Amino acid sequence: MELLVDIALLSMLVATAVSLILVRGLVASIMLTSIYGLLSASFFVTMDAVDVAFTEAAVGAGVSPLLLLMTVALVGRVEQQPRKRHIAFPLLLVTVTGVLLIVGTLDMPPFGSADAPALQHVAPRYLQQSGEEIGIPNVVTSVLASYRAYDTLGEVLVIFTAGIAVILVLMLPGRRGSVPDDAGRQRPRNVVVNVVSKILIPFMLLFALYVQFHGEYGPGGGFQAGVIFASGIILYGLLYGLPSVCRVIPPPVVEALAALGVLLYALTGVLALLDGRPFLDYSVLATDPVTAQYLGITAIELGVGVTVASVIITIFYAFAAHLSEAQR
């Protein structure tokens, strides 16, 4: 039964990707991308990767198509027909590479086998000992925020850097920090959507906080919570315009918060250094090791959540400001 669901979802993914190749026009492509994101999120649920599915549902089906749509609003939705001679060579290259890779998969361990090499190295240790060492049920959070906190710090820094890069690339000369006002422009209003969203947005933000602080016990954590929080704010911005959302959360505040999240993460690590222990060793935070782990994970997840939410909101602000500038 599980295999049947697996095959159905994967076939739908392939169908979506094929129609992405066949379809002309960027808006239709973006809708297909959104469907692709939702399908892969469902697939991750069948693969027991609930945390990943959570993230993919928020990013792949929500934020990513939104950013693509904003870019298309800037650059136009028409896609030109490729010339005929451009098709033959890519097709050949893709076929040859694909066949070679498929031959390569025959050496891989069968799907789902419990004695595959990938499952032998560190995973058993995480699964057997994290219950006593870290004391929280969600092993993914234990690995993310404690065993592999170095890696996660790196990832958060990459996200932060990407946020800075977007601001720098899209910076409008001479208009840094000022919010474009489009009060004179008539925005298309939709009463039903506005009212329903106004009811739902507080719950979205509340849900983001639940995901943030419940990440130790169930699927969730800083990355998911950050994306969900940001999508709540972005929804508000889409409905009521950039000036209103900038009054609620001014861009300088968001940018400062993005830096603050990284700082919170890194300082938690430095705290251990000051006591003469290795970087990111949480045992400095409390005498009881399990309590210390709990405190450290909470602090780090908070830093991750704040940074991810702020960076995504910042990216939205940058694109939206550019868009309202271009429409002028």
Place this chain on the structure above:
Amino acid sequence: MVLHWLSEACLLAGSFLLLTGALGFLRFPDIYARIHACGVTETLATSLILVALLLKSEAALPQVKLLFILLFLMFSGPTASHALAKAAWQGGVRPRATRDAGERPASPAGR
């Protein structure tokens, strides 16, 4: 035992409605009819499936979560259909019936 069969029946009905919605989406002539096919069946079908899961689950916590999902779907499904139809209307898409009759389409409201 009664609950079990009730939930199975709900699941079957929900799946059947989803199937008809998908069929309507593929076969109906214009965007408004397609929204009608999906939007109407989708809300009822997902509600039925959620009710079936509610009847199946034994613990209290999943039941509360399912109730919340049901509540949010009641909000979001119709709103999405409405937004889609309104966007199509404002974008200048007219129902096929008026197009075929060769009538001059009425000017969209609120423009």
Place this chain on the structure above:
Amino acid sequence: MDIASYFNYWIVIVLMMLGFYIVIARGNLVKKLIGLNIFQTSVFILYISAGKVSDGAAPILTEGVSVYSNPLPHVLILTAIVVGIATTAVGLALVARIHEAYGTVEESQILEQDNAC
């Protein structure tokens, strides 16, 4: 040989090649980024498939469950998804800038303008 034991990997490769094809065969820069997204997601699917154990449970410790799927790929991919959207945003910002400078996002037209200089 059981087809089911390799089906996931083959689908991953098909998806990867479809994404790769969009990247190299299409001239529109936004479409190229969409293709890159497909490619990226196929890698996510590969990792998550490799971490799945038959009859395993989601890696959240529960009483009475002994077989869990591998949590390590989940951690890697979870962060990779969010990093992916951040880097995609950088790419899209660059595309927006290229459109300002050249007035087009079609690769062939950009090259023509470059060669004309």
